[in-house]
Amino acid sequence: MQDIVLDIPYKFVPPARGRFWQRILQPFNATYLRRMWGIESIDYRRLSVLMEALDAGDAVMLVPNHPRPSDPALVANLPSQIGRPLHFMASWHLFKQGWLQRQVIRQIGTFSVYREGTDRKSLNMAVELLAEGKRPLAVFGEGAVTRTNDVLHELADGVAFIARAAAKRREQAGKGRVVVLPMAIKYRFHGDINKAADAVLSAIEKRISWQPQSNMPVVERVLKLGDGLLTLKELEYGCQPRTGEYEQRLDRLTARILDPLEKEWVGGTSERSVIARARRLRSAILPDMVENKVTVEERARRWRCLADIYLAQQLSLYPPQYVRDLPTPERVLETIERFEEDVTDVARVHRPMQAIIQFGELIPVQAKRDRNEKSRKSADKLMQDIHDQMAGMLRELQGEAGELLPLPEVNAVSSLSPNAPEETQS
Numbered sequence: 001m002q003d004i005v006l007d008i009p010y011k012f013v014p015p016a017r018g019r020f021w022q023r024i025l026q027p028f029n030a031t032y033l034r035r036m037w038g039i040e041s042i043d044y045r046r047l048s049v050l051m052e053a054l055d056a057g058d059a060v061m062l063v064p065n066h067p068r069p070s071d072p073a074l075v076a077n078l079p080s081q082i083g084r085p086l087h088f089m090a091s092w093h094l095f096k097q098g099w100l101q102r103q104v105i106r107q108i109g110t111f112s113v114y115r116e117g118t119d120r121k122s123l124n125m126a127v128e129l130l131a132e133g134k135r136p137l138a139v140f141g142e143g144a145v146t147r148t149n150d151v152l153h154e155l156a157d158g159v160a161f162i163a164r165a166a167a168k169r170r171e172q173a174g175k176g177r178v179v180v181l182p183m184a185i186k187y188r189f190h191g192d193i194n195k196a197a198d199a200v201l202s203a204i205e206k207r208i209s210w211q212p213q214s215n216m217p218v219v220e221r222v223l224k225l226g227d228g229l230l231t232l233k234e235l236e237y238g239c240q241p242r243t244g245e246y247e248q249r250l251d252r253l254t255a256r257i258l259d260p261l262e263k264e265w266v267g268g269t270s271e272r273s274v275i276a277r278a279r280r281l282r283s284a285i286l287p288d289m290v291e292n293k294v295t296v297e298e299r300a301r302r303w304r305c306l307a308d309i310y311l312a313q314q315l316s317l318y319p320p321q322y323v324r325d326l327p328t329p330e331r332v333l334e335t336i337e338r339f340e341e342d343v344t345d346v347a348r349v350h351r352p353m354q355a356i357i358q359f360g361e362l363i364p365v366q367a368k369r370d371r372n373e374k375s376r377k378s379a380d381k382l383m384q385d386i387h388d389q390m391a392g393m394l395r396e397l398q399g400e401a402g403e404l405l406p407l408p409e410v411n412a413v414s415s416l417s418p419n420a421p422e423e424t425q426s
Contacts, residue, residue: 001306001307001310001311001345002310002341002345003093003096003097004091004093004310005093005116005282005286005306005310006092006093006096007286007289007290007299007303008290009290009291010092010114010117010119010290012111012112012114012119012121012122012125013092013095013102013106013111013112014106014111014125015087015088015106015109015110015111015125015129016106016107016108016109017109019085021107021108022079022085022107022108022109025104025107025108026079026080026108027080029073029076029077029080030077030080032073033070033073033074033077033355036070036073036349037068037069037070037073037074037349037353038349038350038351038352038353039070039074039187039352039353039354039355040190040351040352040353040354041354041355042074042077042354042355042356042357043354043355043356043357044081044357045356045357045358045359046358046359046360047081047082047359049181049359049360049361049362050062050082050136050181050359051082053179053181053362054082054084054136056176057133057175057176058133058176058177058178058179058362059130059131059132059133059166059170059175059176059177059178059179060133060136060137060178060179060180060181061130061136061137061138061139061159061162061163061166061178061179061180061181061365062075062086062136062137062138062139062181062183063138063139063140063141063155063159063180063181063182063183063386063390064138064140064141064182064183064184064185064357065140065141065142065146065149065152065183065184065185065390065394066140066141066142066143066144066145066146066185067145067146067147067148067149067185067187067334068145068147068149068185068187069145070355071140071145071185072088072090072105072110072140074185074355074357075088075138075183075185075357076088076108078136078357082136084135084136085108085109085135086108086109086135086136086137086138087109087110087111087129087135087136087137087138088105088108088109088110088111088137088138088139089110089111089113089122089126089137089138089139089140090105090110090111090112090113091112091113091115092112092113092114092115094112095112109135111125111126113126115143115279116279116282116283116286117283117286117287123158123161123162123165126139126162126166127162127165127166127169130162130163130166130178131165131166131169131170131173131175131178133170133175133176133178136181137162139158139159139162141155141156141159141386141390142154142155142156143156143275144275144313144317146317147317147334147335147337147338147341148317148318148319148322148334149185149186149187149330149331149334149394150322150326150330150331150394150398151319151322151394152387152390152391152394153273153275153317154273154275154276155383155386155387157380157383159180159383159386160380160382160383163178163180163365163382164365164366164367164368164369164382166178166365167365167366167367168367168368171367177364177365178364178365179362179363179364179365180362180363180365180382180386181359181360181362181363182359182360182361182363182386182389182390182393183357183358183359183360183390184356184357184358184360184390184393184394184396184397185355185356185357186355186356186358186394186397186398187330187353187354187355187356188330188353188354188355188356189329189330189333189350189352189353190352190353190354191350191351191352193218193329193332193333193405194218196333196336196350197218197221197222197332197333197336198212198214198218199348200336200337200339200340200348201213201218201221201222201225201336201339202214203340204225204229204339204340204343205225207343207344208228208229208232210228213225217405217406217408218332218405219323219327219332219405219406219407219408220407220408222323222332222335222336223323223324223408225339226318226335226339227242229339229342229343230246230249230250230253233253233311233315234249234253237253237256237257238256239252239253239256245320246320246321247320247321250315250316250318250320253315254274254312254315254316255269257308257309257311257312257315258274258277258278258281258308258309258312261281261305261308261309262277262280262281265281265284265285265305266280266281266284273316274312274313274315274316275313275316277312278309278310278312278313281305281309282306282309285302285305285306285309286302286306289302311342314338314342317338318335318338322334322335323335324407326398326401326404327404327405327406327407328401328402328404328405329402329405330401332405333350337350356397358393358396358397360389360390360392360393361389363382363385363386363389365382369381369382
């Protein structure tokens with residue numbers, strides 16, 4: 001489990017608002033992207049939409065997707081194109097990974113958010129900064145790195161709350177409008193996918209006591225390893241292995257992990273997304289750990305619970321047919337990176353990469369929800385508009401996919417995903 005959950009008291013980290021260090025650090029960002037993340041070039045599309053909003057005096061909230069750990073640094077390069085800095089909302093754990101990182105991300109305008117509970121200081125800061133309108137505010141709506149660039153996951157409702165609260169403040173102050181500008185981030189891999197995949201897959205195969213399958217076509221090899229890793233987890237958690245299609249298997253394993261935890265900690269299961277369920281559980285488990293109100297044995301037990309929750313969240317980020325549906329080098333690369341990250345907690349960087357940042361259409365924000373939205377349980381039109389734009393742009397960028405990798409023969413695929421009868425529920 002990666003160090004994204006901390007059992008120490010949370011302390012809000014405000015952003016630096018000056019521009020001195022931002023001006024000093026900005027020229028080094030492109031070098032950082034190249035050396036740290038292998039990103040050799042950035043293609044900005046429809047940047048004029050953002051420039052027009054800024055020139056008009058709009059307060060702009062940028063909402064990008066979050067497919068890779070490099071996304072914040074990529075968006076942080078935007079000031080070099082628009083001539084003004086940004087503000088960012090970022091998970092608190094990023095501020096606890098060393099003094100230098102803490103200082104750098106704070107100096108470029110980043111403030112913390114505690115994702116394991118209600119962080120009013122962070123929400124208030126986000127509303128205040130957006131209402132001021134001096135800098136665009138960037139919020140990654142998915143809230144977690146997905147490594148599925150072609151799939152947009154559920155967006156957090158906090159995006160709409162911040163935008164509307166800021167719109168209300170600007171309306172009361174007689175200032176201009178608040179607008180949300182959806183962004184689509186897309187990465188292209190321009191290296192040798194077979195060479196890149198072989199190094200990672202061989203290391204994982206050896207780790208689980210397999211002989212490296214280097215003679216196998218890369219897509220078939222990825223599918224086989226994915227089936228093997230899922231089978232190991234099914235055995236570990238007492239599920240009937242390799243029973244049903246991948247989607248059924250993932251859902252069953254996720255339920256086996258989360259349902260007992262939700263029964264113990266939050267009084268029952270939820271119909272929300274797995275990421276939302278995971279946050280709800282962590283917010284119930286962590287407080288006594290943070291306040292040091294548990295025994296050593298109980299702390300260890302809760303850490304095991306948190307590790308199970310993390311696994312369930314990671315499982316939710318594996319779309320069942322992701323590689324089969326469109327076997328691009330990028331989808332294969334994302335999948336093997338996810339494998340490596342889940343097995344070792346660290347994924348190596350592959351290069352060279354190209355990044356595309358495409359901007360959508362401006363969405364004006366009203367201070368209140370539309371009266372036509374019948375209840376709080378009804379869909380939030382603002383969130384739906386943001387989601388639809390982002391998903392549409394990602395589909396458009398996906399349509400630019402180049403040569404596809406060959407899929408395995410039908411008999412090879414069926415041998416990896418048998419249609420056995422479903423497990424009998426006890």
